[in-house]
Amino acid sequence: MEKTIAINAGSSSLKFQLYDMPSETVITAGIVERIGLKDSIFTISVGDEKIKEVTDIPDHEVAVQMLLDKLISHNIISSYDEITGVGHRVVHGGEKFTESVYITDQVIADIEALSELAPLHNPANVTGIRAFRKVLPNIVAVAVFDTAFHQTMPPSSYLYSLPYNYYEDYGIRKYGFHGTSHKYVTERASDLLGRPQEELRLITCHLGNGASIAAIEGGKSMDTSMGFTPLAGVSMGTRSGNIDPALVPFIMEKTGKSAEQVLDVLNKESGMLGVSGISSDLRDLESEAAKGNDRAELALDVFVDGIHKYIGSYAARMNGVDAIIFTAGIGENSSYIRERVLRGLEFMGVYWDPALNQVRGVEAFLNYPHSPVKVIIIPTNEELMIARDVEVIRAQR
Numbered sequence: 227m228e229k230t231i232a233i234n235a236g237s238s239s240l241k242f243q244l245y246d247m248p249s250e251t252v253i254t255a256g257i258v259e260r261i262g263l264k265d266s267i268f269t270i271s272v273g274d275e276k277i278k279e280v281t282d283i284p285d286h287e288v289a290v291q292m293l294l295d296k297l298i299s300h301n302i303i304s305s306y307d308e309i310t311g312v313g314h315r316v317v318h319g320g321e322k323f324t325e326s327v328y329i330t331d332q333v334i335a336d337i338e339a340l341s342e343l344a345p346l347h348n349p350a351n352v353t354g355i356r357a358f359r360k361v362l363p364n365i366v367a368v369a370v371f372d373t374a375f376h377q378t379m380p381p382s383s384y385l386y387s388l389p390y391n392y393y394e395d396y397g398i399r400k401y402g403f404h405g406t407s408h409k410y411v412t413e414r415a416s417d418l419l420g421r422p423q424e425e426l427r428l429i430t431c432h433l434g435n436g437a438s439i440a441a442i443e444g445g446k447s448m449d450t451s452m453g454f455t456p457l458a459g460v461s462m463g464t465r466s467g468n469i470d471p472a473l474v475p476f477i478m479e480k481t482g483k484s485a486e487q488v489l490d491v492l493n494k495e496s497g498m499l500g501v502s503g504i505s506s507d508l509r510d511l512e513s514e515a516a517k518g519n520d521r522a523e524l525a526l527d528v529f530v531d532g533i534h535k536y537i538g539s540y541a542a543r544m545n546g547v548d549a550i551i552f553t554a555g556i557g558e559n560s561s562y563i564r565e566r567v568l569r570g571l572e573f574m575g576v577y578w579d580p581a582l583n584q585v586r587g588v589e590a591f592l593n594y595p596h597s598p599v600k601v602i603i604i605p606t607n608e609e610l611m612i613a614r615d616v617e618v619i620r621a622q623r
């Protein structure tokens with residue numbers, strides 16, 4: 227029995243999902259939170275039960291050790307040897323990593339060197355990688371990058387209209403994120419449509435707390451809404467999405483904030499939270515808007531119109547579209563947002579059935595059979611993609 231674990235390490239958290247491979251069955255999943263703080267929380271699912279323990283977990287290495295001990299004590303595995311691979315989600319692979327890779331010392335050094343591009347995420351990802359290396363030094367470890375899938379974008383998509391040497395000297399370009407999710411739904415869409423990826427033009431809408439839209443032509447990312455960082459693109463839970471860059475010095479002057487503080491506002495106090503003044507959570511905004519709250523309504527309008535416009539522009543980018551895909555928390559669950567995004571796309575051949583839209587969290591077609599453009603909900607599964615990549619690389623070794 228071979229088991230692979232998919233890991234998503236943050237600065238104070240570690241999410242895990244253990245798979246039996248190649249059956250792809252999820253054996254257990256959980257999260258360690260507040261690592262390095264008092265009263266850390268360890269949560270693991272055992273059967274239908276979620277078991278929670280509050281204890282001090284000083285660092286990621288202790289978290290990994292505790293995870294392995296729990297797998298044994300809950301009889302999920304009988305020995306460490308059953309775990310044959312680990313896959314780590316890494317946010318930024320820069321231009322260096324165009325696909326998942328076997329982790330070596332050099333790979334760790336490269337991921338660390340890319341921290342300049344993702345100062346909050348890459349160091350945390352490396353902490354997770356190191357912790358596993360220490361505790362399970364002999365298993366195959368693989369890094370799976372959020373940016374890798376978008377490395378197929380042409381220069382006209384990824385270059386900013388800036389002095390060219392900024393790209394050459396500082397790596398300033400669009401990288402794009404959520405790549406593992408966009409890739410997963412692309413593969414699933416091809417299966418569900420019964421057509422090879424090479425034939426398809428897709429617009430994939432990953433709508434969660436972070437949101438990004440991608441134009442996928444022939445199975446390859448050809449454009450995406452996020453940019454140099456995950457701040458760009460559409461309005462999000464707390465992120466502004468695209469704004470006029472001249473606003474940054476203007477806001478600094480008006481508010482007396484530093485550039486860093488303004489960036490903090492754009493990342494944490496903007497988006498749906500900023501416009502509504504109520505919440506970053508879509509469910510709160512839907513219920514407040516239903517009660518007649520104008521600002522909640524306005525925040526939803528800004529969010530929806532941004533996505534709608536991206537769909538139009540990406541259809542132009544690919545000279546048409548075969549299917550529009552919705553995924554992630556909002557895309558999978560909110561019939562309200564899907565309806566509003568899809569309204570007014572008949573001009574490009576999108577005909578969808580409101581009755582079919584009343585579903586959540588399942589794979590489902592929303593279009594009428596005769597619609598030239600199909601509309602599909604596909605729940606994303608980044609962890610499974612990570613586990614699959616581990617198996618592919620393990621087989622090659």
Ligand code: ADP
Pocket residue numbers: 433434435436463506507508509510554555556559560586
């Ligand atoms: P993250 O980017 O943190 O992974 P998720 O993909 O979990 O985010 O998406 C979180 C968003 O999904 C939140 O705005 C939340 O309100 C929304 N969401 C989750 N469930 C529902 C639901 N049943 N109806 C509407 N929105 C939902």
